[in-house]
Amino acid sequence: MDLPLYSLAERDRRWDLARELMDAENVDALVVYGGRDNSGPGEWAPDVFFTNDRPGAIVVFPRADEPLALVRSPAHIGDHLKASACGDAVWIRPENVLVAKHAEGVAEVLHAHGLTRSAVGVLGLEPWPPFHADPLMPYTLWASVLQQLPQLTFKSLDAGFVTRALVQSAEELAVIGHAAAMGEAMAGAMLRAVRPGVSEASVYAAGMAESMRRGAGAPGMSIASGKELVSCGPPAWSYRPQAPRVIEDGDLVLAEISCSYGMRETRQRVAIAVGDIHPELESAAKTARASYEAGLAVLRAGHTFGQVVAAMKQPLQETGGWYAHPLVHAVNPCGPVCGSGARLGLLPETARYGLLAEQPTIGSDLPLSRGMTFVLAPTCAYGRRLAGLGGTVVVGEDAPIELNTITTHLMRSN
The missing domain is CATH 3.40.350.10 (Creatinase/prolidase N-terminal domain)
Incomplete structure (x- = not known):
């Protein structure tokens, strides 16, 4: 190769x-x-x-x-x-x-x-x-x-x-493209591993093994599964002594994965439906896809990062959804990032927490230039049901260049 x-x-x-x-x-x-x-x-x-x-x-x-x-x-x-x-x-x-x-x-x-x-x-x-x-x-x-x-x-x-x-050279873009391909393979391995009766740890292992087999540098993953999800972070069994959750029919498996090659990084958000999932999860995934498409439409040289953020928020605002994670952030290096946590406080259970503050958007005024790379990975939640998708995108000459395909749609296990 x-x-x-x-x-x-x-x-x-x-x-x-x-x-x-x-x-x-x-x-x-x-x-x-x-x-x-x-x-x-x-x-x-x-x-x-x-x-x-x-x-x-x-x-x-x-x-x-x-x-x-x-x-x-x-x-x-x-x-x-x-x-x-x-x-x-x-x-x-x-x-x-x-x-x-x-x-x-x-x-x-x-x-x-x-x-x-x-x-x-x-x-x-x-x-x-x-x-x-x-x-x-x-x-x-x-x-x-x-x-x-x-x-x-x-x-x-x-x-x-x-x-x-932030503006990548042609050599860097080739390296980033290779990292994105490893991320695609990682997501594909996870999709093949997902089925009822399999633990989150098995899905995690399948994705990580595939990325390492391809020579990825220090891959990473956040993962969660269930019929009600309000966030997706490091697996609880990685920091708390407990068994990994076993996946059931009707679950959504949600993950954020990262792959790097030559210290250039890509990120993808994975959503895998296990059988028939709740209609609100289907709707959340549909709105997340609309947010992704809205971001693509604005990710052009001459626009600002803040305009991309505003466009990606619009589908959620129109449907009453909220988001737990940044809808978009820069990568290679990181820096500009969409705010997150808006409306999490609407969940009644959050009233017990000492302080719940939304993280603000940083870098709104950054003008976009050809060769910059961003992670468009929107999540949408209705109540306690959250879904998300997305991948890494390059600001191109006339249109954005999508480096990922399978993770930009809701995937379904066989």
Whole structure:
């Protein structure tokens, strides 16, 4: 199988993007916090954006030089050595890989490049919705850097990075397309596994096994099943000691799956009807499809993210439905996200909770550009019966490009 790969031209494009960002913000370097080691799909991995290497580094990128990767342990060096020996696309020279992922390492690298009195841009000081409500840069780490370099000034550049990185190159779109194909295969395996008497864990295992068999990077899944669903999150048996639920005739199996390849991510929302489901679930799925189509109609260059959100809300507002999850959000990287949780408070049982607040829409003013990727995955609920569907879509030249097909409709088990 011919797999899409990144060339040195893609490396140079990304490094040029960083330098353009530094020029625009009048800073002399970037400090990029890449989160924890093996951070999973591309929810937060800007270090990999610049290194094309194992996640979990702090990247220091002087404007006048090449980026340096500060890694946690010698194991990263071993991975880098192996990649070089195998002829993999290694972007960071060995001289620029340091086992120094700590405040002292950041300070020493900035000092070595004469940047102790400079303005430095930082990625990692802002929230990264919808998956990270708080900044990922540890307070103690950054506070220690500033203590060691008291004449350093810094500026958070997360928003500027997101705006620039959202527009995918041709090479990135090929990688994203491959990730979407793995997501399709994952959903197909789940569909084949669903039948009465099978547990949620078996369906989960079928999807995850298929994605891993195809080489997906850190696939993920939320899953729920039943005749009444008000949400879909990590399976309860993954965090609470209890047996996985056994699927019954008349159930709806609802899942959100993610696949990544080359740290480019796609997401799909799966809905599988097991036999005849309740009419309200059928109606919810129909409205979710209408919301998906409304989003497609507006997902055009020149429109804003807020216009897509407004269009996708309309079918739910017209039918009295509510939604528990964001109808749409950006991906590669994440950032702009539709608000969620509207009208959940109409359920009488929610009156007992201490505080129920709707999450607001973030990034409404973002202008859409060709090559941006979004997850259109609307849910609709009538009372306690919720259904959803959708997949990953690219803003195209004249029309949006749907990367998924089977998950954008209600599926039915045989």
